[in-house]
Each structure stands twice: as C-alpha cells, then as structure tokens.
Amino acid sequence: MHGVAYMVAPDLTINNLTHDIPPYDISAASYRLWQTINYWPAGTVFVSVVDPGVGSNRQSIAVKTQSGHYVVTPDNGSLTHIEKFIGIESVRVINEQTDRLPHSEESHTFHGRDVYVYNGAMIANDPSYYDSLGDATANQEVVKLEVLDPVFDGEIIHGVIDILDIRFGSLWTNIPSQMLKEAGINTGDTILVTIHHHDMKQYQNQMLFGHSFADVKVGETVGYINSLIRLGIAINQQSFSDTYKIGTGNEWKITIKKV
Template identity: 55%
Template sequence: MTNKQLVLQTDFGLGDGAVSAMYGVAKTISKDLFIADLTHEITPYNIWEASYRLYQTINYWPSGTVFVSVVDPGVGSTRKSVCALTKTGHYIITPDNGTLSHVARFFGLKEVRQINENTERLSHSAESHTFHGRDVYAYNGARLASQQIELSDLGTPLPVDQIETLELLEPQVADQTITGMIDILDIRFGSLWTNIPLEALKQLDISRGDTLVTTISHQGKEVYRNEIPFVRSFADVALNEPLIYINSLVKVGIALNQASFSQVHHIGTGNDWQVTLHKSR
C-alpha cells in the first residue's frame, strides 16, 4: 500500500464539530495524510445508504485508499468494528452492521479483521462509548492510511462470509418484463437509481426512443404507473416530464426533468421499493 489517502463517510452532517474532530485525530496521527469526504449527509442511521455510497465511490479511488464509514446506530453495543480489504485493494473501516453489503456483493472482500475496540483506540478515550467514529474508526483509519500499521495489526480475522449483510435483490428478466428495486436516490435532484443494468434492457431489445410501461410498488402495493420514454438525456423531454435514462453506474434511472421524482411521487429506496419495466405495446 503506497497511497496515504483517507476518505470519510458519516451521517453526522456538518452542523457541529464531530467531523472536524475526526479530521483532527487523523492529522494528529499523520500530518501528511490526504483526507477527503465521501459524504457526511447520509440519512441518520440509514445503513443501506452508507453501503450504497461506498459501492458508488470506492472503485474511482486508487487501490490502497482507506475508507472510514460511520453510520452506527448500534454504537457502544456488542456489534463488531471491522476493517475489510476488498478484492479491488481498498480498505474500509466500519461497524459490522451491513455497511459492507454492496461492496461485498459487487467487488468482493479479500479479508476482514475485527478491531479490538479496547486496545486499538485513541489514547485516553476508553471511558467514551458513543463516538467510535473519532476514537476507533478515524484513529485506525489514519494509522492504516499512513502505513503505521498493517491490516493484520488491527485484530483477529473474521470469515468473510460471516459479516452482517443486507438483502440485495437481483434484477429479474422474464416474460418481456424487467423487475428490480430502487437502490438509492440521486439526492440533490430526486432521481431514482434502480439496480437494473443496461444489459437487462438490451436483453429485451429495448433501445432509446422506446416507451416503457413503468410500475413502482411499495411492499407489494402499486404506488405509480406511467408510460415513460427511454432517452439519452434530460433535455430530450419537456420540463417536469418523466424520463428513463442510464445513470453514471450504467443502470436505469427514473427522473423528472428539472423536478424531483422522489418528492413529487413520494418514492423511497431499498428492498421494499420494486420497479417493473416493459415495452409499451
């Protein structure tokens, strides 16, 4: 590992000093560290979002980069703290609460170590049990990124297949219909990002210019149905009109041109939100 890069993700927001404290701990470990923010705007306690944002991001950073992800509703409990080495060569320090789900599925994990929270932590922090982001995760992330320790120094190995994972549903193609789920939102613009890959559209000979019957259901109950054009970009439809496009991860997105699809139609994300697509007949 030659990169001295540390990337932080939390649900802390920037309204107080929590993130700055994590920066301070990391810089105290090594002034030479390059520290970047993935995001600190994960919806509070939303492990699914944390898992997806890592998947969205890590492969665009050099191998050897260390990620610290702290979305930790179980802080201070018996949940494990872990450091994972992905098959892409990235390190992720995080609670073992499902945050590694997407990365484990799509990139694979090579090794996982359970961090000893009693010994591998910031000096004089033993009586604090509610800020592991600073005392355990940023501290160890900085030590690993600055090459002061190796992965093997952090604790005992865990079987890769025994980490906590969230259920990730696979998209299905059958009877000229594609079924998937809404993975995440393009937060600022309110577009829906599904888990349906472009290849699934090609499998059904769907191409740009086609109109797709689009149904969105929540816990099995239909909440939206419309015929939507599959286009190249937002500019291909009128303002406030719906469109289907291919997003930056080469998967199906559903949007309104210059409006928030998720807000207008009250659509959420995760396993409970199913989307089906088929050509208009």
C-alpha cells in the same frame, strides 16, 4: 475526526465524501460506499460511520477489498454492496479496547473519532498496520443486508428502487443496462414504468427511454442509464421522488416493460 487523523499522521490527505446519509440508514451507507470506491485509487482508506449500534456488541472491522481499497467501519451491514459487487479480500477485527485513540477508553458513543478514524489513519499512514490488527473473522464473513437481484421474465423486468439521486430526486434502480438490452429496450423506445410499495400501486405511466434528461421537455419523465450503468427514472428539472412520493428499499418494487 480530522484532528485525530492528523495527530496520527500530519501529512495525510483527507476528503469528506458525504455527511448526508440519512441517520441510521445502513443500507444507504453501504450503497454510497460501493458507488464511490472504484473512483478512488487502490490503497485509499475509507472510514464509514453509520452506526446506530454504537456501544453494543456489534464488531468494529477493517477490510481490504478485492480492488485494493481499505474500509474501516462497524460490522453492521455497511459492507453489503462492496461484498456483493466488488468482493472482500480479507477482514480484520478491531479490538475496541486497545486499537483506539489513546486515553479515550471511557468514551463509548463516539467510535467514529476514537476507533474508526484512528485506525483508518494508522492504515493510511502505514498499510502494514492493517496486518497487525486482530485476527481475521473465522470465515471472512461480514454482516450483510438483503440485496435483491433484478429479474427478467421474458416480458417484464422486475427490480427495486435502491436509492435516490438525493439532490435531484431521481430514482436509481437495481436494473442494469445489460438487462434492458436483453429485454429489447433501446434508446428512443417507450417503456411502461410501474412502481408498487408494499403491493400497493404508487405510480404507472409511459415514458421515453432516452440518453439524458434533455431528451424530454422540462417537467416530463424519462428513463436513462445512470452513472452506475443502471436504470434511472427522472423528471427533467424536477424531483421524481417528491412529485410522486416515491421512496427507496426492497419494499419499493419497479417493473419495466417495452411498449
């Protein structure tokens, strides 16, 4: 893929964000794009290839976001979080038969190389190429996965565990800092954390809501505000996910209550 990009434009700067998305996990790909995009300059082109439907009738698209970034990706839900939290200015459908690496037409299983990075490099080299791509989708819509919003019922905050801080095993929830403030939860308070998986209780305990992991002893649990200004749950210098066998997704419900 790097080689194809350099064939299009040898002077491009290319960076790898991650190769650690779990295979076929479109939701994780969508989340990581949203997590990353605002920390790169406007005009940056992102190529995202988590594509279990490669070779099927799913569309290939390029989008320009409201923040001025470009993303080239299969239209399979990988833009869900960007669409919800950043916004999409326009969408272009890529013709997989013509808008691709020359002489690659007989390959149907490596669109990352033959379609996505090729078109990403073309846009990065000359942004006007974006406007030359196929017509925008009729309603400017992209395929979206279900993203649940947190709810505060006046006593308890109800959320989900969106994703893990993979290397350290901390839980990243969809609960924003502002909702914790609305619930009267401040740094130094004790919170009751309950986690259910498919309505079965997986974890419940009290912990400190602190600034960082160092607010508790090694091996103790702590709630904190992560880099996306949302509630994280961790064990200082251990993996919360591994210790308590906690996963991610809408079926992993979490509730927070001030004690």
